[in-house]
Amino acid sequence: MVRDISDPSLLDQILDATYPVWGEGLSRQSYGSWNRALGMTAWGCEHVARVGFVEGDEVVVSARRYLFDAQADGRPIKVLGIGAVFTAEHRRGQRLAQRLIEAMIDEGRVRGCDVALLFSEIGADYYARLGFSVVERPRLTIEVPRNRRGAPAVLVRAAEPSDLPLLSEISMLYSGDTGFAIDRPASLLEFGVLRRRLLAGLGPSGLRSLEFFVAEEGYRAVAYVVVSRGPGGVVLEECGDRDPSGARVGAMLESLAERDPSQMDRTMRAVLPASFRPLQLEVIKSEPSPKVMMVRSISGVEPDYSRAVYWQTDVF
Numbered sequence: 001m002v003r004d005i006s007d008p009s010l011l012d013q014i015l016d017a018t019y020p021v022w023g024e025g026l027s028r029q030s031y032g033s034w035n036r037a038l039g040m041t042a043w044g045c046e047h048v049a050r051v052g053f054v055e056g057d058e059v060v061v062s063a064r065r066y067l068f069d070a071q072a073d074g075r076p077i078k079v080l081g082i083g084a085v086f087t088a089e090h091r092r093g094q095r096l097a098q099r100l101i102e103a104m105i106d107e108g109r110v111r112g113c114d115v116a117l118l119f120s121e122i123g124a125d126y127y128a129r130l131g132f133s134v135v136e137r138p139r140l141t142i143e144v145p146r147n148r149r150g151a152p153a154v155l156v157r158a159a160e161p162s163d164l165p166l167l168s169e170i171s172m173l174y175s176g177d178t179g180f181a182i183d184r185p186a187s188l189l190e191f192g193v194l195r196r197r198l199l200a201g202l203g204p205s206g207l208r209s210l211e212f213f214v215a216e217e218g219y220r221a222v223a224y225v226v227v228s229r230g231p232g233g234v235v236l237e238e239c240g241d242r243d244p245s246g247a248r249v250g251a252m253l254e255s256l257a258e259r260d261p262s263q264m265d266r267t268m269r270a271v272l273p274a275s276f277r278p279l280q281l282e283v284i285k286s287e288p289s290p291k292v293m294m295v296r297s298i299s300g301v302e303p304d305y306s307r308a309v310y311w312q313t314d315v316f
């Protein structure tokens with residue numbers, strides 16, 4: 001039976017086993033601190049749990065279970081997210097991961113989940129055999145070309161926790177006219193940003209950094225960007241703009257690039273909603289995302305995923 005794992009020694013066992021795969025360049029101790037800290041955030045407490053099969057005092061297979069809300073063709077649905085699936089090395093090939101995933105889906109059905117969703121790091125084949133299908137979302141490489149007129153006049157400042165409710169509202173603007181969009185309450189935005197900020201803070205100095213800025217008009221946040229820098233380059237993790245053209249996000253990125261050209265790379269990667277293409281940005285490359293979004297219906301609901309909206313910060 002699938003079991004929620006909260007016992008500290010079992011959790012440590014999972015961290016020991018998964019550290020070589022998902023350690024992200026942290027020390028083993030920092031990897032533990034990172035995981036525990038995320039579990040204590042408002043969103044982490046409410047929406048994420050570690051589950052698995054335990055035999056005796058050994059965790060033979062484990063995964064993270066995420067439970068969250070989304071919109072499917074304008075209708076609210078419940079999503080079971082499956083992440084960090086891991087089978088003890090000496091038990092691989094015995095269908096343990098398959099059994100765990102099926103058990104999580106059965107349990108998700110009882111909880112009223114409509115779809116199961118995961119982001120595969122091992123390509124599509126394994127999960128396709130378990131009935132999941134790929135949702136194609138390209139990863140774009142975008143460039144912020146030099147603005148010959150200099151930095152645009154846009155008031156940019158660091159985001160504060162009190163901005164989050166407004167930014168969540170802005171983020172939800174993209175869920176309106178779309179087949180599938182993850183709901184983005186303030187607590188989820190906070191979780192996504194904290195996850196990266198903690199990773200930067202706990203890791204070797206200078207390896208990673210995160211910037212989270214808002215643009216203001218009349219003392220109100222009207223647009224925002226979250227940009228990370230790390231071994232994989234610069235990533236526009238997420239952004240949002242009250243202006244549907246995305247003009248303020250484009251201006252913010254231009255202004256940040258001008259602020260410190262040595263620091264802020266003009267080329268970055270992003271997964272953007274199909275309708276969101278600020279004029280100031282040039283798409284120079286489009287390729288399949290390395291983490292493949294895959295879905296399987298649980299309740300029979302089949303959203304139109306062709307216009308799915310999610311951000312890099314939502315990827316688990």
Ligand SMILES: CC(C)(COP(=O)(O)OP(=O)(O)OC[C@H]1O[C@@H](n2cnc3c(N)ncnc32)[C@H](O)[C@@H]1OP(=O)(O)O)[C@@H](O)C(=O)NCCC(=O)NCCS
Pocket residue numbers: 021061084085086087088091092093094095096097098099119120121122123125126
């Ligand atoms: C991927 C993983 C969870 C599979 O666990 P498992 O319990 O051995 O899986 P199952 O027994 O259910 O399935 C085994 C089958 O999957 C195949 N498989 C294993 N890893 C695979 C991969 N990376 N890509 C495609 N197929 C894979 C095996 O070859 C085997 O195929 P067979 O049935 O033809 O012999 C395990 O290899 C693991 O923990 N890997 C490290 C962590 C990881 O990468 N997790 C996935 C994150 S998205």
